[in-house]
Amino acid sequence: MAEVRNIDTRERILDTAERLFMAHGYDGTSMRQITSEANVNLAAVNYHFGSKESLMQEVFRRRLDWLNDERMRVLDHLEAEAAGQPVKPSLIVDAFFGTLLRMADDKSRGGMTFLRLLGRTLTDPSEFIRAFLAHEYQHVMDRYKEALFRALPEVPKAEIVWRFHFMLGATSYAIAGTDALRLVTDWQIEAEDSVDRLDRLVPRLMSFLIGGLRAPLPQFS
Amino acid sequence: MAEVRNIDTRERILDTAERLFMAHGYDGTSMRQITSEANVNLAAVNYHFGSKESLMQEVFRRRLDWLNDERMRVLDHLEAEAAGQPVKPSLIVDAFFGTLLRMADDKSRGGMTFLRLLGRTLTDPSEFIRAFLAHEYQHVMDRYKEALFRALPEVPKAEIVWRFHFMLGATSYAIAGTDALRLVTDWQIEAEDSVDRLDRLVPRLMSFLIGGLRAPLPQFS
DNA sequence: CTATGATTCAAACGAACGTATGAATCACTT
DNA sequence: AAGTGATTCATACGTTCGTTTGAATCATAG
Structure with a gap:
C-alpha cells in the first residue's frame, strides 16, 4: 500500500x-x-x-506577500530609472496590474486559480476578509497613488484615485472570469481558444486601462 | 397596541x-x-x-425586469432617432450603464442598496445565481453588443466584446463600493462629502468607460 | 353568522456546520 | 531501545441552517 x-x-x-x-x-x-x-x-x-478564518487569511498571505513585494520592487526600479523624473503612467499601470496578471502563467504562485479567487474576493461581503485585504494592500496602494499623482500632475488627485478604483474593478472582474453574463460564450469571432484568450487578455486589458486613465476629464454639469 | x-x-x-x-x-x-x-x-x-433560492431570484427579478426593459426602450429610442445611422458609442454606453447608475437616486427601485447588491453578485460564486443572471441579461447584452458593433465598425468584434466586459467590471466594482482596499478613505482632497461623491460618480465613470472603449487597439506582440 | 380559503404562528425536523478532545501514531533525539 | 514532541486520527459537542408541519387566526363571500 x-x-x-x-x-x-x-x-x-x-x-x-x-x-x-x-x-x-x-x-x-x-x-x-x-x-x-x-x-x-x-x-x-x-x-x-x-480556524477557518485564519486558513483563508493564510491562503491569501501566501500569494499576496510576494505579489505586493514584487510590485514595490518594480516601482522602485522604475523610479530609479526615471532619475527624479515622473514615471510614465502606462509603466505604473503595468507595474501594478501587469505584475498581477502575469501571475496567471506562474503555477507556483497560484496561477489563474488564485487570480480568480482574488478577483472574486475583492467584492466579497464578509467583513473580516475586506478588513484583511485592506490591511495587506494599504501601503502598496499608497505608493502607487503617489506615483500616479506625480505622473499626471495636470489631473486632479481625486480623479486619479477614482480611476484607480475603476481600473481595479475592470481587472478584478476580468480575472474573476465568472462569465456571469455569458458575455463571451456562443460567439465565434476569430476562433480564439482559451489559451490564446489568456495570452491576449493582458494587452487587451492594458489598452483599456490606459485609455480609461487618460480619458478626458468629466464635466460636472 | x-x-x-x-x-x-x-x-x-x-x-x-x-x-x-x-x-x-x-x-x-x-x-x-x-x-x-x-x-x-x-x-x-x-x-x-x-425557498431561499427563489427568494433571491425574486429580489433580483423585481428590479431587473424594469431595468432591462428600460434599457431596451432607451436603445429603441436612440436607434429610431438615428434613422438607420449607427448610434454614437457614448450614447450606447450611457443607455446601458447610465440607466443602471441612475437607479441609485430612485429609492422606489431599490436605490443604492440594489446597485451594490447587483455589483457584488455579478462575481458571486454561487452557481444558481450566475445562471439566473445570465438568463435574465442574455437578450439585453446581445442587443447592446450589436449596437456597438455597428457603432464601431473599424474595431474587431472580439475587441468590443472584451471591452464591454471590462466596462461591466469597472461599473460593478464602482457600485459594489466595498472600499475593499480602503482606496478612498483617509484622503482629504477636495473635501467631497458622500452625497457629492454619488452625484459625481456617474460622469466620472462615464468618462472612464468611454476612454477605455475608444482606446487604441492593443498590439499583440 | 357561518363557511372557506389565505395567511400567520410556534414548534420541530434532520442535516450540516466549525470546533474541541484525547488517544494513537509518527519522526527523531539521546 | 526508550523517550519526546509533533502530527494524525476517529469521534463527539453544541449551534445554526433551510424546510416542514398542523393548528390558529385572519379576511372575505354567501
Missing part, C-alpha cells in the same frame, strides 16, 4: 482551500469539503491554522 | 432580503435574520416564495 503520509499537509490544505474558495466562495466551502478533497483529517485545519 | 399586520408581508421580506443580501451575501444571510428583521414569521419566506 503506497501509504503516502505527510507530504506537507499544510501545503495540500492551502492548495485545496484556494481552489474551493475560488469555486464556491468562503461561506460556500466547508471544512469537510476542504479536508476530504485534500485527503487530510478534518481536525488538520484547526491544528495547522487554528 | 398598534398591532400592524400584513402590510404586504411579501414586500417587507423582499426589502429586508435585498438589504441583508447586499450587506452579508447570499450564504452569509440566514432566513432567521431576514424574517426577524422583517418582523414576519420564519415560515413566511417558504410560504410566499417557496
Whole structure:
C-alpha cells in the first residue's frame, strides 16, 4: 500500500482551500469539503491554522506577500530609472496590474486559480476578509497613488484615485472570469481558444486601462 | 397596541432580503435574520416564495425586469432617432450603464442598496445565481453588443466584446463600493462629502468607460 | 353568522456546520 | 531501545441552517 503520509499537509490544505474558495466562495466551502478533497483529517485545519478564518487569511498571505513585494520592487526600479523624473503612467499601470496578471502563467504562485479567487474576493461581503485585504494592500496602494499623482500632475488627485478604483474593478472582474453574463460564450469571432484568450487578455486589458486613465476629464454639469 | 399586520408581508421580506443580501451575501444571510428583521414569521419566506433560492431570484427579478426593459426602450429610442445611422458609442454606453447608475437616486427601485447588491453578485460564486443572471441579461447584452458593433465598425468584434466586459467590471466594482482596499478613505482632497461623491460618480465613470472603449487597439506582440 | 380559503404562528425536523478532545501514531533525539 | 514532541486520527459537542408541519387566526363571500 503506497501509504503516502505527510507530504506537507499544510501545503495540500492551502492548495485545496484556494481552489474551493475560488469555486464556491468562503461561506460556500466547508471544512469537510476542504479536508476530504485534500485527503487530510478534518481536525488538520484547526491544528495547522487554528480556524477557518485564519486558513483563508493564510491562503491569501501566501500569494499576496510576494505579489505586493514584487510590485514595490518594480516601482522602485522604475523610479530609479526615471532619475527624479515622473514615471510614465502606462509603466505604473503595468507595474501594478501587469505584475498581477502575469501571475496567471506562474503555477507556483497560484496561477489563474488564485487570480480568480482574488478577483472574486475583492467584492466579497464578509467583513473580516475586506478588513484583511485592506490591511495587506494599504501601503502598496499608497505608493502607487503617489506615483500616479506625480505622473499626471495636470489631473486632479481625486480623479486619479477614482480611476484607480475603476481600473481595479475592470481587472478584478476580468480575472474573476465568472462569465456571469455569458458575455463571451456562443460567439465565434476569430476562433480564439482559451489559451490564446489568456495570452491576449493582458494587452487587451492594458489598452483599456490606459485609455480609461487618460480619458478626458468629466464635466460636472 | 398598534398591532400592524400584513402590510404586504411579501414586500417587507423582499426589502429586508435585498438589504441583508447586499450587506452579508447570499450564504452569509440566514432566513432567521431576514424574517426577524422583517418582523414576519420564519415560515413566511417558504410560504410566499417557496425557498431561499427563489427568494433571491425574486429580489433580483423585481428590479431587473424594469431595468432591462428600460434599457431596451432607451436603445429603441436612440436607434429610431438615428434613422438607420449607427448610434454614437457614448450614447450606447450611457443607455446601458447610465440607466443602471441612475437607479441609485430612485429609492422606489431599490436605490443604492440594489446597485451594490447587483455589483457584488455579478462575481458571486454561487452557481444558481450566475445562471439566473445570465438568463435574465442574455437578450439585453446581445442587443447592446450589436449596437456597438455597428457603432464601431473599424474595431474587431472580439475587441468590443472584451471591452464591454471590462466596462461591466469597472461599473460593478464602482457600485459594489466595498472600499475593499480602503482606496478612498483617509484622503482629504477636495473635501467631497458622500452625497457629492454619488452625484459625481456617474460622469466620472462615464468618462472612464468611454476612454477605455475608444482606446487604441492593443498590439499583440 | 357561518363557511372557506389565505395567511400567520410556534414548534420541530434532520442535516450540516466549525470546533474541541484525547488517544494513537509518527519522526527523531539521546 | 526508550523517550519526546509533533502530527494524525476517529469521534463527539453544541449551534445554526433551510424546510416542514398542523393548528390558529385572519379576511372575505354567501
